Amino acid sequence: MNFYSGWGFRESPFQVSALAATDEGSRLFVGRLDSRQKLEMRLASGDRIVTIEGVNGVGKTSLVNVVAYLAYKKHVDGRGGPLLIPCVKAFQLDADKEKSELVAEVYQEVAQSLIHYAEGLRAGKLADGIKPDGALAKWLNSPLISSRTGSVSLGLPTMGGGGVGIGVGGSFNTTEGFRGSGIQKLIKDTLGVIFAEAGSGGVVCVLDNLELLQTSDAVRKQVEVLRDELLTVPGFRWVLCGAPGIVHGVVSSPRLQGMLYDPLEIAGIELKSLEDVLSSRLSVFGQSQAYLPIGTMDFVSLCDILKGNLRAVLGMADDYCLWVAESGERPVTDIDKSNLFKQWLDDEIEKYFKSAESEVTQTAWGVFDKAVTKDGGFSPSSFAEFGFKNLQALRPYVKDLERAGLLVSTTDEIDKRRKTVSVTPKGWLVSEARIRSQK
Ligand SMILES: Nc1ncnc2c1ncn2[C@@H]1O[C@H](COP(=O)(O)OP(=O)(O)OP(=O)(O)O)[C@@H](O)[C@H]1O
Ligand SMILES: [Mg+2]
The missing domain is CATH 1.10.10.10 (Winged helix-like DNA-binding domain superfamily/Winged helix DNA-binding domain)
Known part of the structure; x- marks a missing residue:
């Protein structure tokens, strides 16, 4: 049995994956009000590509997912703003990947996203009294989405405005099926119809972890190649994310002049929000009597040492919990928890220091x-x-x-x-x- 369930949690509260574009992801998201507003404004205005820089694990992907999701909810709940639909998957540039492979992958995931969210709305999630119009109506009535029987088929818009189902069968679910086929064009046309008006929104797609290509020059070359086929296509709202410095070189490329916003710089999460990181995880994943061997003060001091890098903090909190579970200890009082945590942290810090000491002059x-x-x-x-x-x-x-x-x-x-x-x-x-x- 997972030790967290023994402690009263339905899942580990310290998962290190990015927060998803879901209600749960938004409940777990804390702080960063300023970045949220800036990102939402950029996504909402026009068609320029949004860029984000920040060190690994600081929270870039979570920010995009949650902001896109909340903007989506806002629109479908009739609270205004453009129709932004989060893409169900983020993408990465890979030096070895053929361009056509990435393009096919993107179109496939975008189609899945249009279908996934439309199905969610058809399952009754459109708020009472909301009469879809504009992009929302075009999307839900799009021939791409016909879910009479719950199954999904692709439809080709015809001159008369109706839809013709096309037999895509299994190929719809494979990247291979999307490559070099007419399906890509169908999705592109559909996006063009739904998001015909400037500023009406699009599917929010992330090109993540640009630093994997090492230099901003390498990233710039790949981004330039993708420019016409993906990045400037109506109906996409692209966000490029990467480590500090990597996006800047792309923004200044002459071939991309003016097409990208300057990077939004994301730093460690602000101190005043740190307590909420722990409490939101306790309330989302834990039952009322859930037990953790770490208290708020120690969690916050760990965040402070790690300068608000949440992936590192959550990973270490998880390591500590595993260590406690394995050691058979079960501190109960605040003071016992704190003493045990400090003892563990001292040892960890010492271990990291010793391993670095031998390597550094x-x-x-x-x-x-x-x-x-x-x-x-x-x-x-x-x-x-x-x-x-x-x-x-x-x-x-x-x-x-x-x-x-x-x-x-x-x-x-x-x-x-x-x-x-x-x-x-x-x-x-x-x-x-x-x-x-x-x-
Ligand atoms: N605002 C937030 N509130 C609560 N938890 C967050 C927040 N932002 C990020 N996290 C958590 O921090 C961890 C790292 O987040 P994320 O994967 O978004 O970082 P990243 O900057 O995209 O990392 P990478 O550079 O590796 O892509 C995840 O476990 C996520 O759940
Ligand atoms: Mg990321």
Whole structure:
């Protein structure tokens, strides 16, 4: 039995996957009011591509999913705004993937999204008194969606405005079936019909984890190639997400001039929202008597050490709970919980520090200690602040620290002054160890 169910939870409260575009995802989402408003405004206005930058695990994908979902709910509940439909899957650029494969995958998932959400509405979720018009009516009446029997077929809009079902059979469910076929064109045409008016919305699609391609130059080239086939097609609302620095090089590409918004920069979650992260997970996943061996204060102090990086915080909280479950301990009072957590955290921090210590030289430690004072990351071109004569002199130490897993960097070839180097969660733990050892 999963130990969390023994503690009164229906699922692990510390799952590290991105929050979904669902009611549950929105209940779990806390804080970030400013970013939510900015993202919603960008998605709602016109057709420019939205971009988001932030370190791994900070909450970029969750932000897009939840904002898109809430905007969708707002529209279908008759509270205004454009019709934004979250895509059921996020996409990634992959150096080895053929362009046609990605395009086929996108069209397939977009079709699934149009069908999935329409089925949800047909199952009675359209609020009383809402008479669909505009994009909503065009979507629900679109020949793409005919669910008389609950099954879905694809329909081709005809000159007369009616729909002709086409026999797509199993091919509809495979990427292969979408590649080079007329289905892609059908979906594209359907999107064009539903979202004919500028600003009427679209399916919110995410190109995620752009940093996997390493340099902003590599990302820019791929994005340029996808420009006409995917990124500027009416009915898509694209969001590009990546680590700091990686999106900026794409935004400044001449071939994409003016097509992208400047990146929304997402930092660690604000301190005042941290308590809500734990309480929302307790209320969504736990029964009334659910037990956790970690209290709010310690959860918040862990968030503080990890600078609000929620993936790292949730992962560590989960590690701690597993450790407690395996050790057979069951602290009950706040003080016992706190003592046990502190003992575990001390050991973890020590472990991370010991493993880094053997890999990092004295000079590199100097660079690291400076790097942690730069909260939002730093640019390699700020070498003088690190006491180096030029960028080349600083770089090997940054590389050493990257190898030790304490820093992470991307390359923005266009603007070398961009803050492309940041401290990793492991780095923040090691920094905590160094601070403690100096006390
Ligand atoms: N605003 C939030 N409120 C509560 N939990 C959140 C919030 N944002 C993110 N999370 C949680 O933090 C974790 C990381 O979020 P997410 O996957 O969205 O980050 P990311 O920046 O997209 O990561 P990556 O760079 O790896 O793609 C997830 O477990 C998610 O549930
Ligand atoms: Mg993500």
